[in-house]
Amino acid sequence: MTGREKREGPSEMSAVKGILKGLGTTWRLLWERKHTVPYPDRRRVRSPRFRGRHELRRYANGMEMCVGCELCQVACPANAITVYAAENDPARPHSPGERYAFRYEIDLLRCIYCGLCEEACPTDALHLTQQFELAAFSRDALVYGRDLLVSPEASPFAIPDGVYPPFHGVTRRGEGEPAGVEGERERA
Ligand code: SF4
Ligand code: SF4
Secondary structure (H helix, E strand, C coil), rough: CCCHHHHHHHHHHHEEEHHHHEEEEEEEECCCCCCCCCCCCCCCCCCCCCCEEEEEEEEECCCCCCCCCCCCHCCCCCEEEEEEEEEEECCCCCCCCCCCEEEEEEEEECCCCCCCCHHHHHCCEEEEECCCCCCCCCCCEECCCHHHHHCCCCCCCCCCCCCCCCCCCCCCCCCCCCCCHHHHHHCC
């Protein structure tokens, strides 16, 4: 046996030992409880405090809880929210307040999910849900408007008594066209 072969002996042995040790670890861990989940077939239960995609809720009677006060827009540290309010048509109001959010947008790419907008909302309209699957193929698709944000379902909340004064406004535009909408369209 040459000197070189003598030197290679122990290193080959240690390589085999390493492989056996690795296989042993694999075999042992095969039977242990797994810490991963087969997403998306199974989803982990998240904390109740988890903050995901936004939703604008409705009262139990179907009216929108958002009154277009813009406080969420002011509170947002990432400038992710855009709210343009319009006067409600008293014949067919969107919300129990004098105004509603004619245009409401949240840029989910700017949002840092801090929840300050939810805290600032005086009517509890804005709610951060548990939904986190927000992938899209374009930036524009992640700017959510009223069509995606206003919940189609009514919530269990009833309109609070004595909060909203009776509205005595008049409809200044055509049927179904809330006052102020035209100006907001020009600004948009
Ligand atoms: S969660 Fe925070 S960053 Fe996102 S829209 Fe609300 S206030 Fe802005
Ligand atoms: S979501 Fe709340 S804070 Fe934002 S405009 Fe509507 S009522 Fe105001």
